[in-house]
Amino acid sequence: MPAPAPTRTDRKFLGRLSLPERQFVADALRAETVGGVLLLVAAITALVWANTGLSESYESVRDFHIGPSALGLDLSIQHWAADGLLAIFFFVAGIELKRELVAGELRDPKAAALPVIAALCGMIAPALVYILTNVVGDGSLDGWAVPTATDIAFALAVLAVIGTSLPSALRAFLLTLAVVDDLFAILIIAVFFTSDLNFAALGGAVAGLVVFGLLLHKGVRGWYIYVPLALVIWGLMYNSGIHATIAGVAMGLMLRCHHEGDEEHSPGEHIEHLVRPFSAGLAxxxxxxxxxxxxxxxxxxxxxxxxxVTLGVVLGLVVGKAVGIFGGTWLAARFTKAELNEDLAWPDVFAVATLAGIGFTVSLLIGELAFADDPALMDEVKAAVLVGSLIAAVLASILLKLRVRKYQALCAEEDRDEDHDGIPDVYEQDNPAYHLRMAEIYEKKAAEHRELAQLAGASRGNGDGPA
Known part of the structure; x- marks a missing residue:
């Protein structure tokens, strides 16, 4: 008598997304891709501007101070960009994180465990690579956090440039990695790059956040209320000694991102839709x-x-990120018995892990914070971030191109909609009504072929065609 088949208790890793989640990921990454292309153009423009005869004008613009000194906000243009504009970026990141926690991949602790572990290992490994490099080379350990960040927009810009479209499961994994990565980057900035605290300003910022939360809870609407309040909270947070971008994250996390009643979009999703173009396209x-x-x-x-210092940053981004994310993913899948989607392979995971080594925006920000007292070393670290991100982009492009035909086939299968009802066929395969529609379509096509065959036969019989 044969032994009974064992009960399957393992779970799919990188399995098919639900249709709403697939649509959300597609919309979010489409916006990030456009922002990533603009980011790439801005980076190239900055390099050209700083390395030609116009370099003095670049420094003059970057170092020009503006703002009310009485409020402690007489800042250079560069500081306004880092502390002000990036607060908008982190506000959107806070909304993304909140949505992932209540309605996305992170809402289920079991499903969230794998991408969280992968992202955490993808930050620990680069930091360890940097520390090891600088301990051996007798360098500074201050920049350990620089190679820990992933820039999702820049990564998607690379995908757009090389013309590779990832299957939705890989895109969702990359997006979830970036969201969790942003969370840990926020914690690193808040904990390790906080100067002497001004408790009065910090208390004012906390009070402002409480008022912000109460207004949201009461359902108060009107941008003319929230925008001035957000600016006050940001200014107080800046003067408190905690990096001002934390204010943006805190306000983003307060927004409701789950649906109530018959509403099509939650307030968080609606505001993210309005703010994201400004964040990705300008800030x-x-x-x-x-x-x-x-x-x-x-x-x-x-x-x-x-x-x-600079070698540690490059190796952290190129080696640490790839090994950390891939190793963390493989170990998590092994110990949670999560079976990899049969349509994909572990080299696909490694390619995405390599792509995550592009650490542009937040890495530059952390580099500025870590070496604020040494401008020369700060510029060297920035150059290392650019070089490391470029190397990671090239390696990821090669790895992804090796599998591009497989990705194209998977994407085509995901998008196939033979009954033209607006829902991809893969999401209707268990629906009897779908099979009935498909049978009707196939029968109609078969009838058309039979009619054409009869017409062709009659034509030959009348001598109108070839014998």
């Missing part, structure tokens, strides 16, 4: 324009690979 590219302009020369490029 982040302007930050890149004012931060990525470092002097590039043969000597400076050589120092990137010979100085322990």
């Amino acid at each position: 982040v590219p302007l930050f890149a324009l004012l931060s990525a302009g470092v002097t590039i020369s043969g000597k400076s490029m050589g120092e990137v690979f010979t100085q322990p």
Whole structure:
């Protein structure tokens, strides 16, 4: 007598998304891709501007101060970009995180465990690579957090440039990785890059956040209420000594991101839809324009690979990220018995892990915070971020191109809609009504073929066609 088949208790990793989640991921990544292309253009513009005869004008614009000094806000244009514009970026990141926690991949602790572990390992490994490089090379440990960040917009821009479309499961995994990565980056900035606290300003910022939350809870509407309040909270947070971008995250997390009643979009989704174009299309590219302009020369490029600080950043992004995310994913899948989707392979996961080594926006921000007292070293670290991100982008492009035909076939299968009802066929295969419609379509096509065959036969019989 044969032994009974064992009960399947394992779960699919990178399995098919639900239709609403697939649509949300597609919409979110479409906006990020456009922002990523603008980010790429801004970075190239900054490099050209800073390495031509116009370099003095670049420095003049970047260092120009503006703002009310009485409020402690007499800042350079570069600081306004880093502390002000990026607060908008982190506000959107806060909304994304809230949505993932209540309605996305992170709402189920079992399903969330794998991407969270992967993202955490993808931050720990680069930090360890950086520390090891600088301990051996007797360098500074201050920049350990620089290679820990992933720039989802820049990564998607690379995909757009090389013309590769990832299957929805891989895109969702990359997006979830980036959201969790942003969360840990926020914690790193809040904990490790906080100067002496001004408790009066911090108390005012907390009070402002409480008022912000109460207004949301009461259902009060009107941008003319929330925008001035957000600016006050941001100004108080800046003067408290905690990085001002934390204010943006806190307000984003307060928004409701689940649906109530028959509403089509939650308030968080609606506001994200309004703010994301400003964040991706203006705030982040302007930050890149004012931060990525470092002097590039043969000597400076050589120092990137010979100085322990800069080499640690490059190795952290290129090696640490890939090994950390892939290793964390493989171990998590192994111990949680999550079976990989049969349409994909582990090299696909490694390619995405390599793509996550593009750490542009937040890495530049952390580099500015870590080496604020050493402008020369700050510029070298920025150059290392650019070089490391470029290497990661090239390696990921090669790995993804090796599987591009497989991805194209999977994407075509996901989008196939033979009954033209607006719902991909893969989501209707268990629906009897779908099979009835498909049978009717096939029968109609068969009848058309029979009619054409009869007409062709009659034509030959009348001598009108070839014998």
